[in-house]
Amino acid sequence: MKRALWLLLICALGRSQSAAPQDPVRAIVDLFGTYRIVMLGEIHECRQEYDFLHKLISDPGFAGRVNDIVVEFGNAKYQQLVDHYTAGEDVPFEQVQKAWRDTVGALGPVSPVYGEFYSEVREVNRRLPKDRRLRIVLGDPPIDWENVHSREEIGLYLPFRDAFYASAVRYEVLAKKRKALLIMGEGHFRRSAGRPGAIENELLMAFVKPYVILPGSNFVRGYDDQDRRFDAIPAPALLDMKGTWIGSLPAPGRGGSASTWDQTADAYLYLGPRDSITVVKNRRSDLDGTAYGKELQRRLAIIFDKAPDFLPKSDRDSEQPAFSRTPPPPPPLPSLPKPRP
Numbered sequence: 001m002k003r004a005l006w007l008l009l010i011c012a013l014g015r016s017q018s019a020a021p022q023d024p025v026r027a028i029v030d031l032f033g034t035y036r037i038v039m040l041g042e043i044h045e046c047r048q049e050y051d052f053l054h055k056l057i058s059d060p061g062f063a064g065r066v067n068d069i070v071v072e073f074g075n076a077k078y079q080q081l082v083d084h085y086t087a088g089e090d091v092p093f094e095q096v097q098k099a100w101r102d103t104v105g106a107l108g109p110v111s112p113v114y115g116e117f118y119s120e121v122r123e124v125n126r127r128l129p130k131d132r133r134l135r136i137v138l139g140d141p142p143i144d145w146e147n148v149h150s151r152e153e154i155g156l157y158l159p160f161r162d163a164f165y166a167s168a169v170r171y172e173v174l175a176k177k178r179k180a181l182l183i184m185g186e187g188h189f190r191r192s193a194g195r196p197g198a199i200e201n202e203l204l205m206a207f208v209k210p211y212v213i214l215p216g217s218n219f220v221r222g223y224d225d226q227d228r229r230f231d232a233i234p235a236p237a238l239l240d241m242k243g244t245w246i247g248s249l250p251a252p253g254r255g256g257s258a259s260t261w262d263q264t265a266d267a268y269l270y271l272g273p274r275d276s277i278t279v280v281k282n283r284r285s286d287l288d289g290t291a292y293g294k295e296l297q298r299r300l301a302i303i304f305d306k307a308p309d310f311l312p313k314s315d316r317d318s319e320q321p322a323f324s325r326t327p328p329p330p331p332p333l334p335s336l337p338k339p340r341p
Contacts, residue, residue: 019244021237025059032065036179037210041186045111045279048271052236054120063132067178073100073114074138086122103140104157108310109282137172139165166202193259214265217274223325235272277322283315
């Protein structure tokens, strides 16, 4: 009898440490049977994550359960224009692309993966009945870059990006009794030692419990800290955090507090080995001497006084490794003007 109990205990412990990979498309579609909101963190500009997102939104089950996709890479000023575009209407592309090019959060050239995503939603909607079409909800503040001429004007929007995104979810999704996939830089969704971030906290205050997924690769705390257990996992895959070896991996906490991966999210979207993950950049010819490149030069001169060099070296290296041993530091942001009485 005792032997049988020990065997049952060992089996239970073994199951708790397993991290059975799930097909991420099927798993996320199924999550919407339980949750109104699924929060998917983004590795900015990541080719592998956006290839996965195209498969997800193209799956017939996704539109069968989901109404909206709330994005960070969308200026709310252009919501009506994007609604027409994703509905398949005849909208000039040079106008609608301002939605993802003219955001507050993007300080430099915007990766082509974002325009591809909008186009993919438009194509998916062509195959759907009108009442099941997906809506892209634009979650970045409605800045009008054409009328921004000082750093002080940018300060009216930049500190409030999370608050604006959360309000878009509350009023465009929850208040209308809809369901949504949320896409935003993973740092905005990451929990700290089990405590929700600002956006998740806003949803909890609205009595809605979201499901949080963070994306990543096979390294743990740094470029050279790779865990070989990922080698047996096909990519992409969705992996539960709770009660698994993945959830027990150490994660750096905010303010230096120690935590584990299961305290940062509910699940992990494994995108592949470190050296297989790439980001997509603009070609030099897309920026050098173009109207878009000149506008970026103007904006960066406002923010930094002297615009940093943002032009790629050539047209050949538009897809680059996402991770490096010593990533270059981002240019320091200047302090915003102090409030005036």
